[in-house]
Amino acid sequence: MPAARLSFSPAFPVAPVRRRLFGSFVEHLGRCVYGGIYDPAHPSADADGFRLDVLELVRELGVTVVRYPGGNFVSGYRWEDGVGPREGRPVRLDPAWHSIETNEVGLGEFSRWAGRAGVEPMLAVNLGTRGVQEALDLLEYANHPSGTHLSDLRVAHGAPDPYRIRLWCLGNEMDGPWQLGHRTAQEYGRLAAETARAMRMVDPGLELVACGSSHSGMPTFGGWESTVLELALDHVDHISAHAYYAQTDGDLGSYLASAVDMDRTISSVVATADAVAARARSPRRVTVSFDEWNVWHRPSEAPRDDWPRAPRISEDLFTVADAVVAGDLLVTLLRHSDRVAVACQAQLVNVIAPIRAEPVGPAWRQTIFHPFALTARLARGVVLRTELDTPEYDSMRYGRVPLVAAAVTHDADGGELMVFAVNRGRREPVDLTLDLAAVPGYALVEHTVLAEDDLTAVNTREAPERVRPRALPVPVEPAATLPPVSWNALRLRRQ
Numbered sequence: 440m441p442a443a444r445l446s447f448s449p450a451f452p453v454a455p456v457r458r459r460l461f462g463s464f465v466e467h468l469g470r471c472v473y474g475g476i477y478d479p480a481h482p483s484a485d486a487d488g489f490r491l492d493v494l495e496l497v498r499e500l501g502v503t504v505v506r507y508p509g510g511n512f513v514s515g516y517r518w519e520d521g522v523g524p525r526e527g528r529p530v531r532l533d534p535a536w537h538s539i540e541t542n543e544v545g546l547g548e549f550s551r552w553a554g555r556a557g558v559e560p561m562l563a564v565n566l567g568t569r570g571v572q573e574a575l576d577l578l579e580y581a582n583h584p585s586g587t588h589l590s591d592l593r594v595a596h597g598a599p600d601p602y603r604i605r606l607w608c609l610g611n612e613m614d615g616p617w618q619l620g621h622r623t624a625q626e627y628g629r630l631a632a633e634t635a636r637a638m639r640m641v642d643p644g645l646e647l648v649a650c651g652s653s654h655s656g657m658p659t660f661g662g663w664e665s666t667v668l669e670l671a672l673d674h675v676d677h678i679s680a681h682a683y684y685a686q687t688d689g690d691l692g693s694y695l696a697s698a699v700d701m702d703r704t705i706s707s708v709v710a711t712a713d714a715v716a717a718r719a720r721s722p723r724r725v726t727v728s729f730d731e732w733n734v735w736h737r738p739s740e741a742p743r744d745d746w747p748r749a750p751r752i753s754e755d756l757f758t759v760a761d762a763v764v765a766g767d768l769l770v771t772l773l774r775h776s777d778r779v780a781v782a783c784q785a786q787l788v789n790v791i792a793p794i795r796a797e798p799v800g801p802a803w804r805q806t807i808f809h810p811f812a813l814t815a816r817l818a819r820g821v822v823l824r825t826e827l828d829t830p831e832y833d834s835m836r837y838g839r840v841p842l843v844a845a846a847v848t849h850d851a852d853g854g855e856l857m858v859f860a861v862n863r864g865r866r867e868p869v870d871l872t873l874d875l876a877a878v879p880g881y882a883l884v885e886h887t888v889l890a891e892d893d894l895t896a897v898n899t900r901e902a903p904e905r906v907r908p909r910a911l912p913v914p915v916e917p918a919a920t921l922p923p924v925s926w927n928a929l930r931l932r933r934q
């Protein structure tokens with residue numbers, strides 16, 4: 440059996456476990472909002488039309504921050520359409536997803552939903568078809584207490600308290616030719632800097648995210664970040680990164696190594712941001728907002744020729760292999776906790792989502808729900824630096840890659856250590872030895888695994904519990920057997 444050895448020490452922390460790494464994303468896309476979080480016709484809906492069964496699953500998932508309202512959608516969105524009395528809200532074309540937008544849900548409804556879900560809202564402004572003034576108007580409506588036209592409008596709309604939204608995205612994927620109002624790096628960098636400067640004149644405490652590249656395969660990747668940050672370095676806190684992974688051409692080996700690409704993407708963006716700061720003789724350390732990440736089987740769908748309401752778009756059914764890859768992506772995000780400040784799995788319900796919901800039917804957990812929920816619940820304290828001695832394998836897409844990936848978190852007060860580990864190998868289990876020399880008195884007490892012989896197994900409406908984590912027997916030795924293609928959570932307690 441291949442063997443790996445993991446060493447770590449509380450003397451070498453990476454950073455605190457940032458709760459904002461367990462973020463998600465709700466876009467006006469397909470059935471994420473309408474028929475997802477909101478479905479007034481559903482038996483479980485509350486007075487506001489929110490599905491309580493979905494809300495319950497969102498809480499169980501452990502989501503901490505939710506990005507809204509897009510995505511590609513935001514680049515053509517007029518936020519004013521979604522506030523005030525529902526009967527007066529306009530029905531519009533949404534060119535981004537070729538759908539009809541009824542505006543039944545807008546900022547007020549989302550804020551109420553976020554309050555009930557116990558999540559921090561992360562709001563995106565439209566820098567596609569709009570600009571500085573509209574961003575300022577939205578900020579005044581959302582965050583100013585009262586006594587001005589737009590804040591009083593919010594009060595008149597039934598929200599006496601400001602929403603106090605701290606985290607804002609300056610547009611979405613502005614490097615992509617598919618984006619409404621797509622711009623060059625120079626054009627976007629100027630717009631982002633000016634919008635940020637204006638928003639900070641209203642509230643210097645805002646945290647602002649500039650758009651990075653839509654994915655690391657973009658021809659402008661790197662150059663885009665460099666130009667944007669040269670123009671906006673002093674005005675923004677974070678630069679975004681996005682990545683979706685799929686198995687292509689039956690190449691499971693590369694798919695299982697997707698986290699290697701995410702790792703390289705983060706390192707490249709951080710290096711670029713630091714290089715810009717170095718050239719500017721600036722001590723600023725811009726952090727990464729990985730505000731769209733996931734596995735996604737069909738990133739591009741056939742163009743539509745109709746204008747449906749809340750169509751079924753990207754309702755992927757996720758497999759066991761998908762869950763292992765998604766868990767591995769979370770391991771990578773944790774390992775980069777020093778420079779990744781926010782991360783949002785895209786998306787939350789129905790669309791590329793850990794939660795599926797059917798009209799008049801049930802809501803259930805997809806396979807990818809489980810590694811997320813367990814990591815969000817169990818990762819506490821600080822992330823520790825690790826030394827991992829692991830075999831490697833050849834992948835077609837990424838060359839030689841590690842067979843095992845792992846992240847370690849340590850909650851010194853609670854006396855708990857967590858090891859999140861993935862075996863990317865398709866054939867054999869791996870014997871993972873934990874070097875506990877630096878944590879005397881700790882012992883392995885729990886081994887939870889997500890693995891199945893059938894890597895294509897999925898959770899469906901008919902069989903919602905087909906794939907779920909299982910407990911494995913805990914050996915006396917500080918070692919664990921990681922089954923082939925598995926995501927594992929190993930809990931150690933101070934005795």
Ligand code: AHR
Nearest residue numbers: 466510511512611612785
């Ligand atoms: O999450 C789905 C879409 O993927 C988003 O709208 C867009 O930002 C990205 O390309």
